Amino acid sequence: MSTTDLTxxxxxxxxxxxxxxxxxxxxxxxxxxxxxxxxxxxSATVRSILARLEEQGLVRxxxxxxxxxxxxxxYRLYVDSLLQSRRRVKSGGDLESxxxxxxxxxxxxxxxxxxxxxxxxxxxxxxxxxxxxVRLRHIDFVSLDSHRVLVIVVATGHQITHxxxxxxxxxxxxxxxxxxxxxxxxxxxxxxxEAREALxxxxxxxxxxxxxxxxxxxxxxxxxxxxxxxxETVVIQGTSFLxxxxxxxxxxxxxxxLETLRALFRLLEEKHRLVELLTSYIExxxxxxxxxxxxxxxxxxxxxxxxxxxxxxxxxxTVGVIGPTRMxxxxxxxxxxxxxxxxxxxxxxx
Numbered sequence: 129m130s131t132t133d134l135t136x137x138x139x140x141x142x143x144x145x146x147x148x149x150x151x152x153x154x155x156x157x158x159x160x161x162x163x164x165x166x167x168x169x170x171s172a173t174v175r176s177i178l179a180r181l182e183e184q185g186l187v188r189x190x191x192x193x194x195x196x197x198x199x200x201x202x203y204r205l206y207v208d209s210l211l212q213s214r215r216r217v218k219s220g221g222d223l224e225s226x227x228x229x230x231x232x233x234x235x236x237x238x239x240x241x242x243x244x245x246x247x248x249x250x251x252x253x254x255x256x257x258x259x260x261x262v263r264l265r266h267i268d269f270v271s272l273d274s275h276r277v278l279v280i281v282v283a284t285g286h287q288i289t290h291x292x293x294x295x296x297x298x299x300x301x302x303x304x305x306x307x308x309x310x311x312x313x314x315x316x317x318x319x320x321x322e323a324r325e326a327l328x329x330x331x332x333x334x335x336x337x338x339x340x341x342x343x344x345x346x347x348x349x350x351x352x353x354x355x356x357x358x359x360e361t362v363v364i365q366g367t368s369f370l371x372x373x374x375x376x377x378x379x380x381x382x383x384x385x386l387e388t389l390r391a392l393f394r395l396l397e398e399k400h401r402l403v404e405l406l407t408s409y410i411e412x413x414x415x416x417x418x419x420x421x422x423x424x425x426x427x428x429x430x431x432x433x434x435x436x437x438x439x440x441x442x443x444x445x446t447v448g449v450i451g452p453t454r455m456x457x458x459x460x461x462x463x464x465x466x467x468x469x470x471x472x473x474x475x476x477x478x
Contacts, residue, residue: 133184134184134205137167137169137177138177138180138181139205139209140165140167141161141165141167141174141177141178141181142181142186142187142198142202142205142206143206143209144156144161144164144165145161145178145181145187145196145198145202146198146202146203146206147206148160148161148164149197149198149454150454150455150456150457151456153454154195155189155190155191155194155195155196155197156195156196156197157194157195158171158174158175158178158195159171159174160195161174161178162174178196181196181202182196184201185199185201185202186198186199186201186202186205187199187202200419200420200421200422200453203419203420203432203453203457204419204422206457207417207419207457207461210457210458210461211415211417211461214458214461214462214465223243223466223467223470224470224473224474226239226243227239227240227470227471227474228474234361234363236471236474236475237254237255237256237361237363238254238363238365240254240363240447240467240471241253241254241363241364241365241366241447242365243467244365244366244447244448244449244463244464244467245365245366245369245449246366247459247463247467248366248449248451248456248459248460248463248464249366249369249451249456250366250369250370250449250450250451250455250460251364251365251366251367251369251370251396251449251450251451252364252365252366252447252448252449252450253362253363253364253365253402253446253447253448253449253450254362254363254445254446254447254471255361255362255363255402255403255406255445255446255447256361256445262283262284262319262320263283263284263317263318263319263320264281264282264283264315264316264317264318264319264320264323264353265282265283265284265316266282266308266312266316267279267280267281267282267308267311267312267315267349267352268280268282268308269299269304269305269307269308269345269348270304271298271299271300271301271304272292274298275294275295275296275297275298276292276293276294276295277292277293277295277299277304277348278290278291278292278293279291279292279293279348279349279351279352280352281320281352281353283320289352290352291351291352291354293348293351293352295344299344306345307342307344307345307348308345310342310345311345311346311349314326314330315327315349320353323353324350324353324354327346327349327350327353328350330346331343331346331347331350362399362402362403364396364399364402366449367393367396369451370389370392370451370452388427388430391427392427392428392431392450394427395425395427395428405423405424405425405428406435406446406448408424409433409435410435410437410446414436414437415434415435415436415461415464415465416433416434416435416436416448417432417433417434417435417457417461418432418433418435419432419453420432420453430452430453431450431451431452431453432450432451432452432453432455432457433448433449433450434448434449434455434457434460434461434464435447435448435449435464436448436464436465436467436468437468438468438469438471438472438475439472439475439476445471447464447467447468447471448464449463449464
């Protein structure tokens with residue numbers, strides 16, 4: 129359903145009900161809406177409108193004598209209306225200045241997530257994906273003793289990583305040099321991600337199994353690339369705000385139980401799951417809002433996510449907030465959008 133399927137009075141009553149519920153945390157009555165909607169409607173007329181909105185699945189009545197609260201579909205129409213009518217405000221220079229004073233990318237992400245959490249009073253995150261441009265220059269194998277080999281991976285951008293690999297049999301210098309020449313001839317010039325995937329594919333090829341030296345060389349190289357391959361970086365701040373939101377939500381479905389909170393914290397702790405979740409949602413540049421039951425994971429149904437992309441000229445990262453479905457969407461959208469644009473400007477050097 130879209131807002132065009134509603135009458136003007138229905139849209140305005142729904143918008144007022146959602147905004148009042150977000151602010152007060154209490155079911156909104158028809159009498160309250162009749163008095164505060166500014167439409168000059170009687171309580172009876174408002175009750176009729178609410179009944180229609182309930183039939184359409186946009187509001188619900190937690191208790192027989194209570195007022196109404198928005199459903200996830202009601203929140204969706206409210207948010208879509210905010211997105212259509214919002215004005216993009218140029219990100220403040222002071223925000224960009226603070227971000228520019230950070231050192232490394234990890235420091236920047238830390239500062240960004242802190243700013244998002246402070247401004248939105250929600251859990252905030254900043255994610256930068258692994259770089260697709262770092263390429264393998266060469267691999268070296270050095271025998272440390274009879275059962276240990278040092279694997280050295282040299283990549284573009286002066287990136288050097290090393291890992292000691294335990295082996296079941298000794299390797300002499302000549303064998304290791306031959307193995308390194310083979311790996312470098314086959315895979316040098318590929319990105320680290322491509323090289324790692326190609327190694328795995330090569331190890332699966334049955335025609336390679338007869339050559340024990342090459343098989344062992346591939347295994348050593350894979351061990352080194354597993355360490356060298358860059359991973360996504362995720363920084364999370366503001367988890368304490370979630371408890372404040374939980375204490376303030378009184379609707380039966382809006383209450384965040386201990387088990388619900390634990391499920392969310394498990395997701396946040398297992399950062400690869402958060403990365404997978406964001407990857408499944410963020411399909412294009414710009415702002416994304418996912419509300420309650422729209423989430424693919426049932427653990428996330430009590431929560432909403434507001435996220436936006438940023439770009440450093442090569443990669444696209446994501447910043448955003450996670451909070452209860454009864455979050456202040458207008459504030460969250462404004463903060464996330466402003467911060468993402470500030471980060472893009474900083475990274476692009478504007």
